[in-house]
Amino acid sequence: MNCEKQMSMLKKIQEMQFVAVELNLYLDTHPCDVEAINDFNCAVQMLEKRKKAYQDEFGPLLNFGFGGYSKEPWQWAMGPWPWEM
Amino acid sequence: MWIYEKSLERPVKISRPDPAFAKLVITQYGGPDGELSASLRYLNQRYSMPTDKAKALLTDIGTEELAHMEMIAALVYKLIEGADPKDMEAAGWGGQYAQHNHGLFWTDANGVPWSAKYIACLGDPITDLAENMAAEQKARTTYEHLIDLTDDPCVKDTLRFLWQREVVHFQRFGECLNDVQEHMSKMNTWCGYEMRK
Numbered sequence: 608m609n610c611e612k613q614m615s616m617l618k619k620i621q622e623m624q625f626v627a628v629e630l631n632l633y634l635d636t637h638p639c640d641v642e643a644i645n646d647f648n649c650a651v652q653m654l655e656k657r658k659k660a661y662q663d664e665f666g667p668l669l670n671f672g673f674g675g676y677s678k679e680p681w682q683w684a685m686g687p688w689p690w691e692m
Numbered sequence: 693m694w695i696y697e698k699s700l701e702r703p704v705k706i707s708r709p710d711p712a713f714a715k716l717v718i719t720q721y722g723g724p725d726g727e728l729s730a731s732l733r734y735l736n737q738r739y740s741m742p743t744d745k746a747k748a749l750l751t752d753i754g755t756e757e758l759a760h761m762e763m764i765a766a767l768v769y770k771l772i773e774g775a776d777p778k779d780m781e782a783a784g785w786g787g788q789y790a791q792h793n794h795g796l797f798w799t800d801a802n803g804v805p806w807s808a809k810y811i812a813c814l815g816d817p818i819t820d821l822a823e824n825m826a827a828e829q830k831a832r833t834t835y836e837h838l839i840d841l842t843d844d845p846c847v848k849d850t851l852r853f854l855w856q857r858e859v860v861h862f863q864r865f866g867e868c869l870n871d872v873q874e875h876m877s878k879m880n881t882w883c884g885y886e887m888r889k
Protein backbone atom coordinates (compact mmCIF):
# COMPACT_ATOMS: atom_id res chain seq x y z
CA MET A 608 0.00 0.00 0.00
CA ASN A 609 1.08 3.56 0.71
CA CYS A 610 3.70 2.48 3.20
CA GLU A 611 6.47 2.42 0.60
CA LYS A 612 5.84 6.02 -0.37
CA GLN A 613 5.56 7.07 3.27
CA MET A 614 8.86 5.39 4.10
CA SER A 615 10.71 6.95 1.21
CA MET A 616 9.38 10.43 2.05
CA LEU A 617 10.32 9.87 5.68
CA LYS A 618 13.82 8.76 4.67
CA LYS A 619 14.35 12.09 2.89
CA ILE A 620 13.38 13.86 6.10
CA GLN A 621 15.68 11.66 8.20
CA GLU A 622 18.58 12.41 5.85
CA MET A 623 18.16 16.17 6.08
CA GLN A 624 17.43 16.02 9.78
CA PHE A 625 20.71 14.20 10.31
CA VAL A 626 22.51 17.07 8.56
CA ALA A 627 20.75 19.48 10.93
CA VAL A 628 21.55 17.40 14.05
CA GLU A 629 25.22 17.12 13.13
CA LEU A 630 25.55 20.84 12.35
CA ASN A 631 23.63 21.77 15.49
CA LEU A 632 26.06 19.85 17.73
CA TYR A 633 29.04 21.26 15.83
CA LEU A 634 27.70 24.80 16.20
CA ASP A 635 27.19 24.33 19.94
CA THR A 636 30.97 24.27 20.27
CA HIS A 637 31.82 26.45 17.21
CA PRO A 638 29.23 29.23 17.46
CA CYS A 639 31.18 31.69 15.27
CA ASP A 640 31.54 29.43 12.21
CA VAL A 641 29.53 31.48 9.72
CA GLU A 642 29.79 28.89 6.97
CA ALA A 643 28.36 26.20 9.25
CA ILE A 644 25.51 28.51 10.27
CA ASN A 645 24.70 29.02 6.59
CA ASP A 646 24.76 25.27 6.03
CA PHE A 647 22.52 24.80 9.05
CA ASN A 648 20.00 27.35 7.77
CA CYS A 649 20.05 25.69 4.34
CA ALA A 650 19.33 22.32 5.95
CA VAL A 651 16.47 23.82 7.97
CA GLN A 652 14.95 25.26 4.81
CA MET A 653 15.10 21.92 2.97
CA LEU A 654 13.84 20.10 6.05
CA GLU A 655 10.82 22.39 6.35
CA LYS A 656 9.92 21.75 2.72
CA ARG A 657 10.21 17.97 3.08
CA LYS A 658 8.31 17.94 6.36
CA LYS A 659 5.48 19.96 4.93
CA ALA A 660 5.09 17.61 1.96
CA TYR A 661 5.08 14.60 4.30
CA GLN A 662 2.67 16.08 6.79
CA ASP A 663 0.23 17.18 4.07
CA GLU A 664 -0.05 13.54 3.10
CA PHE A 665 0.45 11.53 6.30
CA GLY A 666 -0.50 13.93 9.08
CA PRO A 667 1.54 15.56 11.84
CA LEU A 668 5.08 14.33 12.41
CA LEU A 669 5.13 16.11 15.77
CA ASN A 670 2.57 16.13 18.56
CA PHE A 671 1.04 18.98 20.59
CA GLY A 672 0.46 21.27 17.64
CA PHE A 673 4.08 21.42 16.44
CA GLY A 674 3.33 19.28 13.40
CA GLY A 675 0.55 21.28 11.79
CA TYR A 676 -3.09 20.54 11.07
CA SER A 677 -4.89 17.20 11.22
CA LYS A 678 -7.37 15.81 8.75
CA GLU A 679 -10.25 13.64 9.96
CA PRO A 680 -10.10 11.26 11.66
CA TRP A 681 -7.33 12.39 14.06
CA GLN A 682 -4.18 11.54 12.13
CA TRP A 683 -1.75 11.53 15.04
CA ALA A 684 -3.26 8.31 16.43
CA MET A 685 -2.73 6.42 13.16
CA GLY A 686 0.08 3.91 12.59
CA PRO A 687 2.50 2.80 11.57
CA TRP A 688 4.61 3.96 14.52
CA PRO A 689 8.34 4.46 13.99
CA TRP A 690 9.39 1.11 15.43
CA GLU A 691 6.89 -0.69 13.18
CA MET A 692 8.16 0.76 9.92
CA MET B 693 9.39 20.74 27.11
CA TRP B 694 9.96 17.87 24.74
CA ILE B 695 8.03 17.23 21.55
CA TYR B 696 7.79 13.72 20.11
CA GLU B 697 8.65 13.27 16.47
CA LYS B 698 6.96 10.28 14.89
CA SER B 699 10.14 9.09 13.21
CA LEU B 700 13.34 7.30 14.17
CA GLU B 701 16.56 9.27 13.80
CA ARG B 702 17.54 6.67 11.21
CA PRO B 703 15.58 3.66 9.87
CA VAL B 704 16.20 0.39 11.74
CA LYS B 705 16.17 -2.76 9.63
CA ILE B 706 16.92 -6.42 10.33
CA SER B 707 17.40 -9.37 7.96
CA ARG B 708 15.74 -11.89 10.29
CA PRO B 709 14.44 -12.14 13.87
CA ASP B 710 17.18 -13.06 16.33
CA PRO B 711 16.06 -13.15 19.99
CA ALA B 712 19.52 -14.32 21.06
CA PHE B 713 21.02 -11.07 19.80
CA ALA B 714 18.13 -9.07 21.29
CA LYS B 715 19.20 -10.45 24.66
CA LEU B 716 22.65 -8.95 24.13
CA VAL B 717 21.81 -5.63 22.52
CA ILE B 718 19.29 -4.85 25.30
CA THR B 719 22.31 -3.62 27.24
CA GLN B 720 22.31 -0.51 25.08
CA TYR B 721 18.73 0.04 26.26
CA GLY B 722 19.06 -0.48 30.01
CA GLY B 723 22.71 -1.24 30.69
CA PRO B 724 25.37 0.95 32.35
CA ASP B 725 26.67 2.38 29.07
CA GLY B 726 23.34 2.31 27.27
CA GLU B 727 21.26 5.06 25.78
CA LEU B 728 18.90 5.54 28.75
CA SER B 729 21.89 6.14 30.99
CA ALA B 730 23.41 8.52 28.44
CA SER B 731 20.30 10.64 27.92
CA LEU B 732 19.54 10.97 31.63
CA ARG B 733 23.17 11.65 32.51
CA TYR B 734 23.45 14.58 30.11
CA LEU B 735 20.02 16.12 30.57
CA ASN B 736 20.44 16.00 34.34
CA GLN B 737 23.86 17.67 34.32
CA ARG B 738 22.62 20.80 32.58
CA TYR B 739 21.57 22.52 35.79
CA SER B 740 25.08 22.82 37.14
CA MET B 741 26.83 23.93 33.93
CA PRO B 742 28.39 27.40 33.96
CA THR B 743 28.13 28.35 30.27
CA ASP B 744 25.29 28.62 27.79
CA LYS B 745 27.32 26.61 25.31
CA ALA B 746 27.63 23.71 27.75
CA LYS B 747 23.91 23.87 28.57
CA ALA B 748 23.10 23.79 24.86
CA LEU B 749 25.40 20.85 24.13
CA LEU B 750 24.07 18.76 27.02
CA THR B 751 20.50 19.51 25.96
CA ASP B 752 21.19 18.52 22.38
CA ILE B 753 23.29 15.40 22.98
CA GLY B 754 20.88 14.32 25.75
CA THR B 755 18.02 14.66 23.31
CA GLU B 756 19.86 12.77 20.58
CA GLU B 757 20.53 9.96 23.06
CA LEU B 758 16.77 9.66 23.65
CA ALA B 759 16.45 9.11 19.90
CA HIS B 760 19.15 6.43 20.09
CA MET B 761 17.28 4.75 22.91
CA GLU B 762 14.28 4.59 20.60
CA MET B 763 16.41 3.07 17.83
CA ILE B 764 17.62 0.34 20.21
CA ALA B 765 14.02 -0.26 21.33
CA ALA B 766 12.95 -0.59 17.68
CA LEU B 767 15.82 -3.02 17.08
CA VAL B 768 14.86 -5.24 20.04
CA TYR B 769 11.17 -5.02 19.05
CA LYS B 770 12.01 -6.31 15.56
CA LEU B 771 14.51 -8.96 16.67
CA ILE B 772 11.89 -10.67 18.88
CA GLU B 773 8.87 -10.04 16.64
CA GLY B 774 6.97 -13.31 16.20
CA ALA B 775 9.20 -15.26 18.59
CA ASP B 776 7.17 -17.73 20.65
CA PRO B 777 8.03 -18.90 24.20
CA LYS B 778 10.08 -21.81 22.85
CA ASP B 779 12.08 -19.51 20.56
CA MET B 780 12.77 -17.19 23.46
CA GLU B 781 13.85 -20.07 25.66
CA ALA B 782 16.07 -21.53 22.94
CA ALA B 783 17.71 -18.12 22.61
CA GLY B 784 18.51 -18.12 26.32
CA TRP B 785 15.90 -15.46 26.99
CA GLY B 786 13.24 -17.58 28.72
CA GLY B 787 13.53 -15.32 31.76
CA GLN B 788 12.55 -12.35 29.61
CA TYR B 789 9.50 -14.24 28.38
CA ALA B 790 8.52 -15.28 31.90
CA GLN B 791 8.68 -11.77 33.29
CA HIS B 792 8.01 -9.46 30.35
CA ASN B 793 6.84 -11.49 27.34
CA HIS B 794 7.51 -9.16 24.38
CA GLY B 795 7.52 -6.08 26.59
CA LEU B 796 10.78 -4.21 26.77
CA PHE B 797 12.55 -3.81 30.07
CA TRP B 798 15.58 -1.85 31.23
CA THR B 799 18.32 -4.41 31.82
CA ASP B 800 21.83 -5.12 30.68
CA ALA B 801 22.83 -8.21 28.68
CA ASN B 802 23.01 -10.21 31.92
CA GLY B 803 19.50 -9.26 33.04
CA VAL B 804 20.67 -6.78 35.70
CA PRO B 805 18.05 -4.02 35.95
CA TRP B 806 18.90 -0.38 35.21
CA SER B 807 20.15 1.65 38.13
CA ALA B 808 20.68 5.36 38.78
CA LYS B 809 24.15 4.30 39.94
CA TYR B 810 25.07 4.20 36.24
CA ILE B 811 24.94 7.96 35.97
CA ALA B 812 26.98 10.58 37.75
CA CYS B 813 26.52 14.23 38.54
CA LEU B 814 29.05 15.78 40.90
CA GLY B 815 27.90 19.29 40.13
CA ASP B 816 31.44 20.18 39.06
CA PRO B 817 31.44 20.98 35.33
CA ILE B 818 35.00 19.73 34.72
CA THR B 819 34.33 16.46 36.53
CA ASP B 820 30.98 15.95 34.83
CA LEU B 821 32.23 16.67 31.30
CA ALA B 822 35.18 14.32 31.86
CA GLU B 823 32.67 11.69 33.05
CA ASN B 824 30.72 12.17 29.82
CA MET B 825 33.81 11.71 27.67
CA ALA B 826 34.51 8.42 29.44
CA ALA B 827 30.86 7.42 29.03
CA GLU B 828 31.01 8.01 25.27
CA GLN B 829 34.11 5.82 25.02
CA LYS B 830 32.42 3.07 27.04
CA ALA B 831 29.39 3.21 24.75
CA ARG B 832 31.67 3.10 21.69
CA THR B 833 33.46 0.04 23.03
CA THR B 834 30.18 -1.71 23.84
CA TYR B 835 28.94 -1.10 20.29
CA GLU B 836 32.18 -2.61 18.96
CA HIS B 837 31.62 -5.73 21.08
CA LEU B 838 28.01 -5.95 19.86
CA ILE B 839 29.06 -5.55 16.21
CA ASP B 840 31.40 -8.55 16.75
CA LEU B 841 28.48 -10.58 18.08
CA THR B 842 26.08 -10.36 15.11
CA ASP B 843 26.47 -11.35 11.48
CA ASP B 844 23.27 -9.67 10.30
CA PRO B 845 24.47 -6.87 7.95
CA CYS B 846 21.36 -4.74 8.62
CA VAL B 847 21.89 -4.95 12.38
CA LYS B 848 25.59 -4.17 11.96
CA ASP B 849 24.59 -1.12 9.92
CA THR B 850 22.39 0.27 12.71
CA LEU B 851 25.04 -0.45 15.34
CA ARG B 852 27.74 1.22 13.22
CA PHE B 853 25.64 4.36 12.98
CA LEU B 854 25.20 4.47 16.76
CA TRP B 855 28.90 3.69 17.22
CA GLN B 856 29.84 6.61 15.03
CA ARG B 857 27.57 8.98 16.97
CA GLU B 858 29.46 8.13 20.17
CA VAL B 859 32.68 9.18 18.48
CA VAL B 860 31.13 12.52 17.48
CA HIS B 861 29.71 13.08 20.97
CA PHE B 862 33.14 12.38 22.51
CA GLN B 863 34.67 14.99 20.21
CA ARG B 864 32.03 17.62 21.08
CA PHE B 865 32.31 16.97 24.84
CA GLY B 866 36.09 17.39 24.54
CA GLU B 867 35.65 20.77 22.86
CA CYS B 868 33.09 21.73 25.49
CA LEU B 869 35.47 20.74 28.31
CA ASN B 870 38.23 22.97 26.86
CA ASP B 871 35.77 25.84 26.56
CA VAL B 872 34.50 25.45 30.12
CA GLN B 873 38.04 25.27 31.47
CA GLU B 874 38.93 28.47 29.65
CA HIS B 875 35.77 30.15 30.91
CA MET B 876 36.52 29.18 34.49
CA SER B 877 40.13 30.37 34.36
CA LYS B 878 38.93 33.77 33.11
CA MET B 879 36.28 34.04 35.80
CA ASN B 880 38.87 33.28 38.47
CA THR B 881 36.51 30.59 39.70
CA TRP B 882 36.92 26.95 40.28
CA CYS B 883 34.01 24.57 40.19
CA GLY B 884 31.56 27.46 40.18
CA TYR B 885 32.85 28.89 43.47
CA GLU B 886 34.95 31.98 43.91
CA MET B 887 38.52 31.17 44.82
CA ARG B 888 39.30 32.29 48.29
CA LYS B 889 42.87 33.27 48.99
Ligand SMILES: [Fe+2]
Pocket residue numbers: 730757828831857858861
Ligand atom coordinates in the same frame (compact mmCIF):
# COMPACT_ATOMS: atom_id res chain seq x y z
FE1 LIG C 1 26.45 9.35 22.79
